[in-house]
Amino acid sequence: MMGYISDDSRKVTTHRLVEMKQRGEKISMLTSYDYTMAQIVDGAGIDVILVGDSASNVMAGNVTTLPITLDQMIYHGKSVVRGVKRAMVIVDMPFGSYQGNELEGLASAIRIMKESHADALKLEGGEEVIGTVKRILSAGIPVMGHLGLMPQSINKYGTYTVRAKDEAEAEKLVRDAHLLEEAGCFGLVLEKIPAALAARVASELTIPVIGIGAGGDVDGQVLVIQDMLGMNNGFRPRFLRRYADLHTVMTDAISKYVSDVKNLDFPNEKEQY
Incomplete structure (x- = not known):
């Protein structure tokens, strides 16, 4: 059976993602890390390709996302961009490339954009990274936020369990989401949080909210491509459809x-x- 293939060949941009949210069209997003896979994913009609720091896990075999370097993310970003014509390409800023100070974060962001030719960046965190987000945005670089389960903070929490289940943590997440939108982020990823909370955030924000393990009442969905294609038999979380x-x-x-x-x-x- 044929799937959905967009008949709109125009390049997907931040502006188009906002338009999609406004008209209620769901946004499709998958990861890719190499040229060949990016060609296939783009040709299948995906809206957004995320060059995720999950490459640390699925491409390099690391237990966490922490070991992947800025140079490695740029390499994967370059490879993906070469294979894409329509989809928007977003590159994750890896752990250690923006947590130090705002100027270091800006320098890392500029390197990714100049060397990979990506369309935008994504980074994890709320209030604690707002200064860095603003600094990067001031250079004209589009930024997507990421809240909820934040894999780069795994050593702080110790587990990959659902986040923001209690009221205090949920309210902080909502505040952080608004702060990221007010700072100028064009979109937000919510990972592994209660569906009702994700729906609330998506309804309160004007920017697109993309979920992974965050229910269906958000503006779009993202999955790691190796997971949804059934390449990793040992990984079967509740939110994953193979x-x-x-x-x-x-x-x-x-x-x-x-x-x-x-x-x-x-x-x-x-x-x-």
């Missing part, structure tokens, strides 16, 4: 290749010069 089982498909294909090589079935006469 649209394929590529782990099995790829394993079977590779096993068949190994067998054909061992049995002298590959290459055959038609596959030689």
Whole structure:
């Protein structure tokens, strides 16, 4: 069965995302980290591609997102941008590239934009990073916020459980969301928070709110592409819907290749010069 393919070939921009929210059109967002995957994702009609610091996990095998460096994020960003024609490309600012001070954050942001040619950046945090957000925005760089479960703060919390379940934490999240919008962020990601809270934030803000494990009453959804394609059999959180089982498909294909090589079935006469 054919899926949804947009007939609008115009480049997706921050302005278009706001328009989509205003007319009630949901925003689709997936991660990509390399040229080949980015071409496929963009060609399938995705609105936004996030070059996530989750590359630390799914591309490099790290337990957390913390080890990935600024240089590595720029490399992944460059690779993705080369494969994209329509989708908006957002690059995560990695841990350590903006937490020090505002000028360091600005320098990191400028490097990402100049060297990767991305369309925008995303960073985690609320009130504590507002100064840095404003400094980056003052340079004309679009910024998307990220609240709720913030993987770069895993050592502070110790678990990846649902955030903002109690009233105090929920109210702080709402305040931070408004602060990010007032600072000039063009959008916000809410990760792993109660659906009712996410719906409240989306209804109160004029900027698009993208959820991951945040229910359906937000302005769009984002998933890690390896997860939704079923490439990681060991990762099955409640919020994840798997649209394929590529782990099995790829394993079977590779096993068949190994067998054909061992049995002298590959290459055959038609596959030689």
